[in-house]
Amino acid sequence: MTSQPRSLFEKVWDAHVVATRPDGQALLAIDRHFLHEGSFHAFGMIDHAGRRVRRPELTFAVADHYVPSHSRSKPIADPEIANMVTMLEANAGRHGLRHFGLHDPAQGIVHVLAPEQGLTLPGLTIVCGDSHTSTHGAFGALAFGIGATEVSHVLATQTLWQRRPRTMRITVHGMLGPHVTAKDLILAVIAAIGADGAAGHVIEYAGSAISALSMEGRLTVCNMSIEAGARAGMIAPDDTTFSWIEGRPFAPKGELFDRAVGQWRILPSDPDAGFDREVTLDAADIAPAVTWGTSPETAVPVTAGVPDPAAEGDPVRARQMRKMLDYMGLTPGTPLEEVPIDRVFIGSCTNARLEDLRAAAAVLRGRRAVVPGLVVPGSVPVRRQAEAEGLDRLFIDAGLEWGEPGCSMCVGINGDLVPAGERCASTTNRNFPGRQGPNARTHLMSPAMAAAAAVTGRLTDVRKLDVRKLGAS
Numbered sequence: 001m002t003s004q005p006r007s008l009f010e011k012v013w014d015a016h017v018v019a020t021r022p023d024g025q026a027l028l029a030i031d032r033h034f035l036h037e038g039s040f041h042a043f044g045m046i047d048h049a050g051r052r053v054r055r056p057e058l059t060f061a062v063a064d065h066y067v068p069s070h071s072r073s074k075p076i077a078d079p080e081i082a083n084m085v086t087m088l089e090a091n092a093g094r095h096g097l098r099h100f101g102l103h104d105p106a107q108g109i110v111h112v113l114a115p116e117q118g119l120t121l122p123g124l125t126i127v128c129g130d131s132h133t134s135t136h137g138a139f140g141a142l143a144f145g146i147g148a149t150e151v152s153h154v155l156a157t158q159t160l161w162q163r164r165p166r167t168m169r170i171t172v173h174g175m176l177g178p179h180v181t182a183k184d185l186i187l188a189v190i191a192a193i194g195a196d197g198a199a200g201h202v203i204e205y206a207g208s209a210i211s212a213l214s215m216e217g218r219l220t221v222c223n224m225s226i227e228a229g230a231r232a233g234m235i236a237p238d239d240t241t242f243s244w245i246e247g248r249p250f251a252p253k254g255e256l257f258d259r260a261v262g263q264w265r266i267l268p269s270d271p272d273a274g275f276d277r278e279v280t281l282d283a284a285d286i287a288p289a290v291t292w293g294t295s296p297e298t299a300v301p302v303t304a305g306v307p308d309p310a311a312e313g314d315p316v317r318a319r320q321m322r323k324m325l326d327y328m329g330l331t332p333g334t335p336l337e338e339v340p341i342d343r344v345f346i347g348s349c350t351n352a353r354l355e356d357l358r359a360a361a362a363v364l365r366g367r368r369a370v371v372p373g374l375v376v377p378g379s380v381p382v383r384r385q386a387e388a389e390g391l392d393r394l395f396i397d398a399g400l401e402w403g404e405p406g407c408s409m410c411v412g413i414n415g416d417l418v419p420a421g422e423r424c425a426s427t428t429n430r431n432f433p434g435r436q437g438p439n440a441r442t443h444l445m446s447p448a449m450a451a452a453a454a455v456t457g458r459l460t461d462v463r464k465l466d467v468r469k470l471g472a473s
């Protein structure tokens, strides 16, 4: 008997459908539910209904959005911020959930922590009340962000109603050039298909440029799927995935691990699997990128100039461009490499893993930053390992601040804001007006590119600096 070829997404989806409604919605079993401080609303809903968390052992609470990036030895000064952190702890405590709090040795940004702890595994369904939950798809999991009402539904039932998304495969052939990273790849994808180019779809990233990526790089790519409007992003699990998972605290051990790998090897899309849409890119066409506007789709090679709305045929688009240039304080035609910056931020669930910090540190070694900057590792384990390798010294000697793990200046809700009017070279994922602070201007780029900008004080093509790779230890 031959069965219908299926994609990675279809295999994971089919394995989790518990029931289907006449309107086509499916009830999915949820394998992992992650929570951050924003979950207080959903806890309020289940408490109000007198319900308990249905599967506390599959539910994990992580303090990340509101935690301070400076000293953690003193209590959080701002009572409202402190309250967000303690509310999560109280809700997790009341429902018997594993809580990764402010002083936990595994604490970090939920999308950095969960893979690191072995909570994120291939073939699982993973949800969190956070749009960047797409990150976990890097392991071949079906992972997506949900709203507060859905969070309360998952808390109470460990299931979720979903409409089946369409599928899209983005294949990136070839190999990325020197200093061209996963961040540049995903920025190029978003620039190619647009900020809503994948709306209603789950993306599968495929091709030699994707399989050559480390797990860190794959996490960066899947993280920003949401910035292309996708429901989720996925990458087929392979030996890179399996060896990354092996030995992690929550990962299966010994014979159970071998059995799990056997199951995971069946997950990749069958050769003839169909997709609703196919997009193809050539890695050789991808350059170190920066965004010039207030959407990630405005990513261009750093060697380009600020685009001119007068040259844009579509009047609606031209008007949007003018508005963005006005907010960003940029003049059409200016070479991007002449745009001065005021500060840098290296961090976030997009780019705060070890590989990211190593790439930034390699650029900063033996150099001084000419603008202020903050480096915030994605988790305590990343911070510890970076310190063991002396990366913190390279950052501090270059004049940058070395912070404690959390979301920090990616969104600024812990108080780490880019001052109004300032231009920030940032390794984050969103650049809409006010994202890093009222009237702050954000240019998205890779860690190496942000470090290069710190050294010159302007947007800079990292390929023009003499950078030698750091040793692994």
Ligand SMILES: CC(C)[C@H](C(=O)O)[C@@H](O)C(=O)O
Pocket: 038, 065, 129, 130, 131, 132, 145, 411
């Ligand atoms: C605060 C949170 C709900 C939000 C998200 O959903 O992504 C944040 O993490 C972000 O990146 O904007």
Ligand code: SF4
Pocket: 064, 065, 109, 111, 130, 132, 348, 349, 350, 406, 407, 410, 411, 428, 429
């Ligand atoms: S680091 Fe930024 S993008 Fe990621 S979860 Fe935190 S606020 Fe959202």
